[in-house]
Amino acid sequence: MNHSRLLALSLAVLLVAGCESKPEPNATDGETLFNYYCAGCHKESGKGSFLEGIPANRATTMSESEVTRLIMHGKSNMQDMPSFSHLSEQQARNIAQHLLRRLAKQQ
Numbered sequence: 650m651n652h653s654r655l656l657a658l659s660l661a662v663l664l665v666a667g668c669e670s671k672p673e674p675n676a677t678d679g680e681t682l683f684n685y686y687c688a689g690c691h692k693e694s695g696k697g698s699f700l701e702g703i704p705a706n707r708a709t710t711m712s713e714s715e716v717t718r719l720i721m722h723g724k725s726n727m728q729d730m731p732s733f734s735h736l737s738e739q740q741a742r743n744i745a746q747h748l749l750r751r752l753a754k755q756q
């Protein structure tokens with residue numbers, strides 16, 4: 650094997666290894682997606698951060714379909730909550746279900 654091939658090969662390995670902690674762009678698991686897209690602000694627990702002005706979204710009174718819509722399209726009266734228009738409806742729904750059916754039930 651010549652030098653440049655070896656280099657290309659190790660670069661490829663590095664690239665693959667570097668992406669390991671991120672979910673596939675087409676991941677559908679609600680927990681994986683929540684931890685990737687939402688936890689940065691709302692925390693993996695969904696408790697948010699009082700000091701940073703991030704609400705505990707697991708305590709929301711919004712319904713599953715409202716949260717699904719909020720994720721995909723945002724809401725005019727929630728300016729600080731980003732929307733994630735690249736997610737499919739299925740992905741957004743799975744995130745909403747993780748939030749409302751799992752996190753909301755935890756102490």
Ligand code: HEC
Pocket residue numbers: 683686687688689690691702703704705706708709710711716719720726727728729730731733744745748
């Ligand atoms: C950049 C930080 C940030 C990220 C990332 C983020 N949010 Fe939010 N979210 C906010 C803020 C700030 C609010 C409060 C907005 C307001 O009241 O104006 C909010 C509000 C909400 C609410 C409404 C809570 C209530 O009071 O009823 C829900 C539900 C919610 N977020 C879910 C999510 C989900 C699901 C994701 C991931 C797809 C997400 N958020 C990602 C910052 C964020």
